[in-house]
Amino acid sequence: MLRYIKLYWHFFKLRVQIMMEYRLDFIIGILSVLFIQGAGLFFVNIVFKQIQTIRGWSFDEVVFIYAVACCGRAIHHIFFDSLWVFGRDYIRNGGFDRMLVRPAPAFFQLIAERVQQDGVGQLLIGIWLLSYAAPTIGVEWTFVSMTVLIILILSSSMVFIGIHVFTCSLSFWMTDSMPVQWSVHEMSDFARYPLVIYNRVIQSLMTWIIPYGFTAFYPAAYFLRPETYLKMGWITPIIGFGCCLIGAYVWRKGVRNFTGTGS
């Protein structure tokens, strides 16, 4: 374990060096993410100029949900970005072969090879939004509740990661699963608003089929409406673990399919 932390650190240092090679790109990347998140918030802000609540949820509460989503997806965005190009850059042109002749787990190498700086901007916005929204929603921020918040945010990113590893692993069978990854990932936008604004079909889809609901709405609602969403908050870490387990299972199956083991 320690070996892999050290090794990751070496990869990481090189990534930072590469980023500094392309300083202009680095700045544009960060700015663009800041701008996108800012625009999304501004949109919500404009809408809330016209109304007080949306299905009973206030502006500050929506911002809080938004903030949880931002933090959760930022962690996924920063550290798991290479999943996107796995099919194109590793399966299609044989880059995956190279990983298999090196003495480290292929998944570790894949993850270590990229760090996406754009996600840093997202994480900063998320933290800033949390610090704005958290004091306004009437929760007492003790050590315990802070810890719970951090655990729920980590669970949120685990949902993102697990689902993405699942769709990414499909590349083992279909060469490049990027279209699938993309269409599934875009569904996560639903989770940025209170799920109650959607009809039943979408709500259950986002809860039980593609559980992006647990990336933002349920963890946030655990604090905002504990009377209704206590259970959903508690099962968030379980869903996060479950997603990662399923993702890992499909990945392993994919590798076995690739190397021709079993089947």
Place this chain on the structure above:
Amino acid sequence: MVKKYLMLAKSSIHLDIAYPAWYWSHLIVTFSKLVLMVSFWSAVFDGKQLINGWDLSSLITYTVLSMLLNEYVNGASWELSNLIRTGQISVELLRPYDLHFRLMAQDVGATISNMMRTAVPLVLFMAFVYHLQFPVTILAGILFLWTVMVAIVLGNLIDLIIGTMAFWLENMWGLRVFKAALFLFFNGALIPLNMFPDWLQYLCMWTPFPSLVYTPVGIFTGRIVGEPMWIACFIQLLWVVVIFIVLRLVWRVALRKVTVFGG
């Protein structure tokens, strides 16, 4: 002369059809975004009759049309930047056609093909489920079609300027993301521009972005009528000319860089 570009446009229609996985994922993503926004606005209205002069039905019509149109006001920046990055550009410059017109012809071809296969079915489906409105007058309908065509050309020209930046930037991802966010926000695809605060509306007026989406869809939904309608059409054409000149200027500076540094 024109026939050459027509053939190129046709060839990219075939190319567009050749990737079914991307087609389906694009369809799914676009559809789910439409559902998300329609659900969002429905929840915002929640029994209210008018918000900022909009009723729910015309706002939904606006949202569906503007989000779809936003998908098509892009261009060939991806291909152009790839040509530049790989050095293929020097070969392209020797070919007997104008590179900008060639890229535009191809992109317009792909756009038309994709519109037929994605936007038209989606509009019909949404019209059936959510009872979209018809254009307010026959004239508005005709002008809508005209301004959509101009908007696609304008979007193409702006995108080519973005693509040209590959002469200076190594990694185009950030810039492209930034452009997408800028478009989405300022062209009125996310929210009708007349809901913006006054200062922002004023700021937008000095950019080409409203011409891309807000002008056509505003005309369709009867937000822009009478004299301002004709002015908006004129401004749109003016932007085409201005952006075209800017593109050629930027291009010339960039090419000087190629001849100096040898690509």
Place this chain on the structure above:
Amino acid sequence: MIDVRNVRKVYERIEKTPGLWGAVKSLFVQRRKTFVAVEHLNFQIQQGEMVAYIGANGAGKSTTIKLLCGILTPTEGEVLINGIDPSQKRIQNAKQIGAVFGQRTQLLWDLPVRESFELLKHIYEVEASSFGEMYDLCVHVLQLEALLNVPVRQLSLGQKMRCELAAAFLHSPSIVYLDEPTIGLDVSVKARIRTFIREMNRVHRTTVILTSHDMQDIEELCQRVILIDQGKIMYDGSIDQLKKEYGQERIVEFHMESSVEWRQPERFGSFVTVKHADSEDVGHTVSVGFDPTIWSASEIISEVLKTNKVNDLKVLEGSIETIVRAIYERNGGG
């Protein structure tokens, strides 16, 4: 030591039916087709041997290499690399092997070469002292001093390949797989790379498995050749023996005007093979194949020139392809 016993690898492919209807159908019914990549593979390679593994494209070369690396698992049979089954203990096996796979790079595109080497040290957990020794040797023999601080993207093909080779040897692997390490390189770089491989083999007793289309690579480096065709080993033995058995035919090509008639020298009799071909740019081409133990090329040429008016001529060397073809023909088309 590499020990391959009765290995067989079968791929299963899903057959794609073209068109939209085919795509819809394939959602429900998938037609699978099996395809034998290699079978009855049996060979042992001792530590320190340098072996050429040759065959036409698609003959099963890269499948075999992948089986040895642990990238593929054999359908039947057993592969042991120094007693380790690479498909079962891939990571353990990876520590003792190095590989250069044609154009797939080990190096980090945007960074100086030095950084890639440094990273490899950590990936392979090499001790600083032994790494330093190997590093110095590689840099010295491959003449990399001037390249170490250059970003990989600025290197020429030959420079990059020299760095790739160093990257494959840096962790002192006991076995190195080299897939076309000299393809597309100029003569001096090829010579440099061969010197390096020989040096590594001499100093560290590194086992080298080489696939190459370059006959000279093989002749200069390898004592032993394994030849594979259509997934089966057709020959395993010394290179001299291979040439004696299969590669003895040499060819001289004569280019003539299309209007001129070929007059066969009487001395040729039936001891040489003569083939005719016409093409627009060189006119009429006559290829005379002969056994170099009986004839010399100069004899053939002077005989032909006595009776024919020739514009140009070319003496062809025996290449891997001609040997492969000869074996293929002798075995009655596999």
